[in-house]
Amino acid sequence: MLRSGKRELIELYKTLLKEYGEQNWWPADEEYHRVHGTDPREEVVIGAILTQNTNWKNVEKALENLKREKILSFEGIRNVSSYKLAELIKPAGFYRQKAKYLKNFVTVYPSIGELEKTTRDELLKVKGVGKETADVILLYALNRLSFVIDAYTKRLLFRLMGIQGDYETLKSFFENNLPKDLKVYKEFHALIDEHCKRLCKKKPLCETCFLKERCRFFNNLL
DNA sequence: GCCCAGGGCACTG
DNA sequence: CAGTGCCATGGG
Known part of the structure; x- marks a missing residue:
């Protein structure tokens, strides 16, 4: 101790x-989500995975690409092909790996509603979610201490x-x-x-x- | 050209 | 359980 x-x-x-x-982390584009009827907390989760060992500026480029295609949500990620997803998030680096992680995540958690019921241990079982990413999701997306x-x-x-x-x-x-x-x-x-x-x-x-x-x-x- | 960035996984000893 | 290699782009 x-x-x-x-x-x-x-x-x-x-x-x-x-x-x-x-600092007002974690940033999410409230206007985008208001217009498209999506949940800004899902952007927080997506950003958490994209920023793994990556400069936030590069993540912003990837997020802009997802917004342009109107797929900055769990449903959007689920409905795009793995190949196209990888191309869109390319600026964030490790893009093939992160595309897999994102695809897997939205399969395990179809929506923010399902995610709300999860625990830290459950999150850590998801491939692509380590301790830091899990805690970012818990703190900034789910408002857990x-x-x-x-x-x-x-x-x-x-x-x-x-x-x-x-x-x-x-x-x-x-x-x-x-x-x-x-x-x-x-x-x-x-x-x-x-x-x-x-x-x-x-x-x-x-x-x-x-x-x-x-x-x-x-x-x-x- | 080099170094670094809001990590995680798989494998080894 | 610690150490290592791998993943990859963009900016300084």
Whole structure:
């Protein structure tokens, strides 16, 4: 079990929120779904699979292609051929693999209604849905209190606080030390990613970082 | 040309 | 259970 870090974690959240503002993840095109009578939560799920190890900008191109074809929904994915789907999502990379994952997902879960009844364990059985994707779906599409861990989160937690661990360990660390608040879960994950994209990159920009005074990495404590 | 990005799976030791 | 190879595009 990791040491308690309630105050430290909350302070980090507040600092990031003040610095970067609300991120409002996960983005969905509400207008598109209003016009086409589809559910924006299905776009969240589709985006979650498309963004696996991929730049969000590339995912946006793929989502635009799906919108152009009016198939940005579970039903739309189900009714398009695997070949055409793969071509449409090509900008997101790993496109043949992701086309299979999407096709499989909408077979297991015909609609958001079916998905609402699922559990984390059930999601993890679906081929193409690992821990992070499952937690993204649970948190951002289904509004469940399930904290998302990704490569950025692992990197920031290690550099800043010297905390290491596998996925479930880090997930528990956040969930045990944060208030059970959907907004906090959603924003905190998004803010961590934003911070790592801007400053805490693989080659970190420590000199310009507003967290350096409290960072173990910067202070050579790792 | 190189490196990286909002991972996951299959296989190996 | 840790390590490795593979999947692939687009931007810096």
